[in-house]
Amino acid sequence: MEVGIVGKPNVGKSTFFAAATLVDVQIANYPFTTIDANIGVSYATAVHPCKEIGCVPNPQNYEYRNGVSLIPIKMIDVAGLVPGAHERRGLGNKFLDDLRMASALIHIIDVTGKTDVEGQPTEYHDPVEDIEFLEKEIDYWIHSILKKNWDKFSKRIKLQGLKLSKAIAEQLTGIGVSEEDVLQALHKVELSDDPTKWSDNDLFNFVRELRKINKPLIIAANKADAASDEDIERIIKEGKKRGYTVIPTSAAAELTLRKAANAGYIDYIPGAKDFKVIKPLNEKQKHGLDLIREKVLDRFGSTGVQEVINRAIFDILQLVPVYPVEDEHKLTDQFGNVLPHVFLMKKGATPRDLAYKVHTDLGKSFLYAVNAKTHRRIGEDYELQYNDIIKIVATAR
Numbered sequence: 488m489e490v491g492i493v494g495k496p497n498v499g500k501s502t503f504f505a506a507a508t509l510v511d512v513q514i515a516n517y518p519f520t521t522i523d524a525n526i527g528v529s530y531a532t533a534v535h536p537c538k539e540i541g542c543v544p545n546p547q548n549y550e551y552r553n554g555v556s557l558i559p560i561k562m563i564d565v566a567g568l569v570p571g572a573h574e575r576r577g578l579g580n581k582f583l584d585d586l587r588m589a590s591a592l593i594h595i596i597d598v599t600g601k602t603d604v605e606g607q608p609t610e611y612h613d614p615v616e617d618i619e620f621l622e623k624e625i626d627y628w629i630h631s632i633l634k635k636n637w638d639k640f641s642k643r644i645k646l647q648g649l650k651l652s653k654a655i656a657e658q659l660t661g662i663g664v665s666e667e668d669v670l671q672a673l674h675k676v677e678l679s680d681d682p683t684k685w686s687d688n689d690l691f692n693f694v695r696e697l698r699k700i701n702k703p704l705i706i707a708a709n710k711a712d713a714a715s716d717e718d719i720e721r722i723i724k725e726g727k728k729r730g731y732t733v734i735p736t737s738a739a740a741e742l743t744l745r746k747a748a749n750a751g752y753i754d755y756i757p758g759a760k761d762f763k764v765i766k767p768l769n770e771k772q773k774h775g776l777d778l779i780r781e782k783v784l785d786r787f788g789s790t791g792v793q794e795v796i797n798r799a800i801f802d803i804l805q806l807v808p809v810y811p812v813e814d815e816h817k818l819t820d821q822f823g824n825v826l827p828h829v830f831l832m833k834k835g836a837t838p839r840d841l842a843y844k845v846h847t848d849l850g851k852s853f854l855y856a857v858n859a860k861t862h863r864r865i866g867e868d869y870e871l872q873y874n875d876i877i878k879i880v881a882t883a884r
């Protein structure tokens with residue numbers, strides 16, 4: 488599951504990325520640790536089931552802190568975006584390449600309005616324009632891929648009687664579009680079954696719906712520490728009108744807190760509403776941290792960075808953390824590790840889907856599953872719930 492950070496220059500993207508991927512963890516040998524400078528490991532946080540049932544976990548593919556699971560996710564700092572990226576302006580190509588991989592986007596905007604559309608300092612620039620411009624860039628990009636061979640392509644669909652949703656999804660596999668995505672978008676626009684009858688406007692409307700489904704996004708109203716309440720409230724309202732969740736953030740504050748925590752000065756769990764000083768600070772450090780407490784944590788309840796990440800994973804992508812175990816009484820794997828693994832499953836996924844996620848062989852030999860919290864056997868079509876602990880029973884292999 489990959490989350491992309493997007494936005495025009497100078498809004499605090501690099502700061503957000505640095506903060507989001509800076510976690511002091513012991514083990515970091517996930518498959519995607521350091522592939523590229525702009526790819527990092529970030530963590531979604533969720534209450535750990537042990538907090539509820541009173542156990543001590545031995546996490547193998549996630550981290551655990553004071554009753555909280557830190558679940559690794561891949562984060563991509565998408566190359567700088569300027570108007571016209573779809574026409575290869577600026578880092579256009581790189582931008583679109585990075586974007587291809589992302590399942591959800593975090594759009595960072597400067598809520599103070601002090602950066603213009605190219606990322607230059609200015610007196611006032613309306614950040615709402617940035618929301619619209621990003622949508623447009625992505626729409627133009629998807630549109631250009633479809634438009635390239637549209638006449639030939641639509642005729643072929645008609646002549647050969649191809650399934651429209653399948654054919655379009657095949658054209659767009661490169662950007663991670665599934666047939667299900669296409670079906671959902673088609674359902675929204677209600678266009679003719681015959682694509683040769685689609686006008687360019689129809690195609691554009693379809694693309695817009697598809698983008699909302701395939702590249703869903705959440706907005707981080709960054710530099711909130713330097714913005715007025717009115718500016719923040721306005722952008723939340725304007726975002727909502729357009730169907731977006733907007734979270735005020737201070738990426739700079741989060742980065743400072745995580746650095747201080749890593750250096751052992753403070754106890755701070757990402758997303759927390761406060762921190763505890765655990766090592767003597769000099770005057771300057773103390774002043775800096777006091778300011779963060781007063782101007783950010785007390786004002787907003789947190790720096791917002793972790794909330795954005797969590798919302799992207801749990802609300803926007805609708806994933807639920809699920810813990811598979813082999814022994815449903817001790818909640819262990821075959822080696823005695825308590826709740827060793829967590830998997831993020833799509834809402835609506837079933838125990839069989841979980842079995843496949845653990846291992847293809849386990850999926851193939853799946854017989855039934857047991858809910859380890861209730862010790863009850865659960866049905867084929869049971870929808871996995873947040874923090875479920877599941878034992879999978881399979882045929883002997």
Ligand SMILES: Nc1nc2c(ncn2[C@@H]2O[C@H](COP(=O)(O)OP(=O)(O)OP(=O)(O)O)[C@@H](O)[C@H]2O)c(=O)[nH]1
Pocket residue numbers: 494495496497498499500501502503567606709710711712713736737738739740
């Ligand atoms: N007040 C405030 N300033 C911030 C915050 N986040 C970033 N900044 C400042 O904004 C400026 C730009 O931050 P960057 O993280 O470099 O922005 P960027 O979007 O990555 O910019 P490019 O690398 O040019 O694409 C820097 O001076 C940061 O210190 C924040 O939360 N609050």
